[in-house]
Amino acid sequence: MNVQDEAVRTARISALKASRTLTCLFMASCTEAGGDHINSTAAFDGTTSSTTAQQDSALPVSSLMASLGLNEWLKYILLGFVVEIARRQLYNLEAWFTSFFFVTAEIPADDDCYDWLLVWLSKQPAIKNARKKIFSTSKDRRSLAILPEEGDHWCDAKSRRLFSLPSVFETYSLWYRHRLVRVRRVALPRPGYYDREAMELRVLAWGQELLNELLLEAKKDYLSSFEDKICVYVAIPSSSDWIPLATRPKRPIQSIILDSDIQDMVLEDVQEFMRSKAWYTDRGIPFRRGYLLHGSPGSGKTSLIHSIAGELGLNVFLISLSARGMDDTKLAELIAYLPERCITLMEDIDAAFLHGVSRDGVDGMVSTQAQSHSGGAPSPQGQAQAHAPAPTPNGDSDSDDYSGKVTLSGLLNALDGIGAQEGRILFATTNRYAALDPALCRPGRMDMHVEFRHASRRQGEELFKRFFMVGTNSSSAESARQGERQGFQAGNKDARVSRPEDPVSYSVSEASSSEVTLIDVDVAAEHWPAKQSSVGLPQLSAEEINDLAIRFAESIPEREVSMATLQGFLMMHKRSPVDAAYKVGAYVEDLLASSRPDIVSSGAVVSKVESRT
Ligand SMILES: Nc1ncnc2c1ncn2[C@@H]1O[C@H](COP(=O)(O)OP(=O)(O)OP(=O)(O)O)[C@@H](O)[C@H]1O
Structure with missing residues (x-):
């Protein structure tokens, strides 16, 4: 070896x-x-x-x-087998028992129904008094639906609400209409992806009815929390997701003071659109509608959208094209994830493009002209340039500061490209109508253009009445207001709405311009000696307020100041309508003399409307 x-x-x-x-x-x-x-x-x-x-x-x-010593071992192994078989049989028995006696529903967390249930559950004593639960103050859409209760010290106006939610994987038993209900939050496995959170709801019943009733009750409960509110969601480009931003009380449409009842016209148009799905489908027309509100700052564009959302019970989904991280892909995804019934709002739609990004990769103003001749097709060169970092106003390429990378072609595709969402109601606002590309404004993308101008005298008068007549304890107040309103609607046609598909522009005639005579404020004080009051509203009758409103309207120049400016002035004199009526003339004169750009009327906007319609 x-x-x-x-x-x-x-x-x-x-x-x-x-x-x-x-x-x-x-x-x-x-x-x-x-x-x-x-x-x-x-x-x-x-x-x-x-x-x-x-x-x-x-x-x-x-x-x-x-x-x-394997003989001893075999005993233990056999015992183990028996225990395991018994356990499995018990499990099967329980599954059989559950499927036989309970109706079970699994509701994924990304479904609206999940929120209804979570809110409903958070109000159930079984969850409130549970020994194991989740406390939350998070500001998500569920919390927005959970209203403060009496004696709830956590829920003041400023602090976030504290509420309890069912814990994950914990089974809760509660009674609904004398039937046992078992609830737990579970994770549904998804092959190759994260587990999906869901709610498992089991109701001890033969038929589906009780489960349906429970879900309906949860839905009603949830929606009633929002009855007098609209919910505003904001786009998060980084996760292509929507998160609830806030709830806002509904604003009555009558509180928007516009000439010629534009607000009613727009509201009716949206209502009609929402009723006409079949009409669009029958004709093969994409079921979408866009509204472009343009004109002076502080003239009521956002307020009108707010009111319309409230009137129609729609939530508002806010997209900022120049938000950090926003690009064409994110925009398309965000629009695709919108719910079917909602208002999509793009405020200051010109903002993203005024950075110099446009379909042709040149300044938006210049491209407006070029584009109108190009027929709307994006050129490859233009697209490439449009993706490049936008130059800043001083001409530098500033990729850090300018984070929005939405191109015009990306926006156009998101609005009515092949992947665009059906049934969408888009509202866009701009103060720079002239800077918008005609392709963006064409029918199919923006079907109705509404121009907002500085305040007319009639608007000023109405604003004054609404401001001071609220709470006036006189039956004649409302009738006087009604009468005024009818006169206001019948007499004034100084507003413009245009529909691109309809070359006829609604409107236009100038409001009668009455002479403005400024009265010395001291004289006014003499005239209204007993009415001046520094604490609380003076006791004025509806007729007196009407007189002051006329006085107020006569003192402001036609179409020179915004409604927001007038409202701001009234706020300064909210306890003294007499002062407000007699001092407004001097106030406006001072403002105009200082030539603040936000209050001086711009004639350019008006001419653009005419050229486009
Ligand atoms: N036509 C109007 N009727 C009633 N209130 C108005 C009107 N216009 C403006 N206001 C008041 O002025 C304020 C500003 O209005 P709003 O934000 O709607 O203006 P905007 O046109 O959207 O302004 P911007 O273009 O600057 O965003 C609001 O508080 C609103 O109540």
């Missing part, structure tokens, strides 16, 4: 020794509990030096089992 063979043999024997020692240790530790301790290590020890592999295999099996 050579040295190599000897080394192999030694290695084999060592390996065998080691494995036996391990086996003996394992067996000894396992059989110790049965009291049959076997010191097999010693037995093996005596043989290790002289035994070989062939001798080991010759050991009788029965004596090996006995020496290892």
Whole structure:
């Protein structure tokens, strides 16, 4: 035998020794509990030096089992089998019992129904008093629906609400209409993806009715929390998601003071659109409608959208094209994830493009002209340039500051491309109508253009009445207001609405311009001595307020100041309508003299409307 063979043999024997020692240790530790301790290590020890592999295999099996105490082991293994089989049978029995006696629903977390249930559950005593639950103050859409309750010290106007939610994987039992309901939040496995959160709801009942009733009750409960509110959602480009931003009380449409009842016209148009799905489908016309509100700042564009959302019970989904991280893909995704019934709002739609990004990659103003001749197709060169970092007003390329990378073609595709959402109601606002690309404004994208101008005298008068007549305890107040309103509607046609598909522009004639005579404020104070009051509203009748409103309207120049400016002025004199009526003239004169750009009328907007319609 050579040295190599000897080394192999030694290695084999060592390996065998080691494995036996391990086996003996394992067996000894396992059989110790049965009291049959076997010191097999010693037995093996005596043989290790002289035994070989062939001798080991010759050991009788029965004596090996006995020496290892395997008989005891078999008992335990069998017992384990029996316990496991019993457990499985019990599980099957429970599953059978549940499916037989309970109606079960699984509701994924991304479904609206999930929110209804979570809010409903958070109000159930079984959850409120549960020993294990989740406390939350998060500002998500559920929390927006949970109203403060009496004696709820957590829920003041400023602090976030504290509410309890069912804990994950915990099963809660509660009673609904004398029937047992079992609820738990579960994770539904999704192959190759994260688990999906869901709610498992089991109702002890034969039919579906009780479950349906529960869900309907939860839905009603949830929606009633928003009855007098609209919910505003904001787009988060980084996650292509929508998160609730706030709830806002509904604003009555009558509180928007516009000439010629534009607000009613727009509202009716939206209502008609919402009723006309079949009409659009029958004619193969994409079921979308866009409204472009343009004109002076502070003239009521946002307020009108707010009111319309409230009147129609729609939530508002706010998209900022120049938000950090927003690009064409995110925009398309965000628009695709919009719910079917909602208002999509793009405020200051010109803002993203005034950074210099446009379909042709040049300044939006210039491209407006170029585009009108190009027929609307994006050029590859233009697209490439449009993706490049936008130049800042001083001409630098500023990729850090300017984070929005939405191109015009990206926006156009999102609005009515192949992946565009059906049934969408889009409202866009701008103060720079002239800067918009005609392709963006064409029918199909923006179907109705509404121009907002600075306040007319009639608007000023109406604003004054609404401001001071609220709470006037006179039956004549409302009738006077009604009468005024009718006169206002019938007499004034100084507003413009245009529909691109309809070349006829609604409107236009100038409001009668009455002479403005400024009266000395001291004279006014003499005229209204008993009415001046520094605390609370003076007790004025509706007729007196009407007179002051006329006075107020006569003192402001036609179409020179915004409604927001007038409202701001009235706020300064909210306890003194007399002062407000007699001091407004001087106030406006001062403002105009200082030529603040936000209050000076712009004639350019008006001419653009005419050229476009
Ligand atoms: N036509 C109006 N009727 C009633 N209130 C108005 C009107 N216009 C403006 N206001 C008041 O002025 C304020 C500003 O109005 P709003 O934000 O709707 O103007 P806007 O046209 O959207 O302004 P911007 O273009 O600057 O966003 C609001 O508080 C609103 O109540």
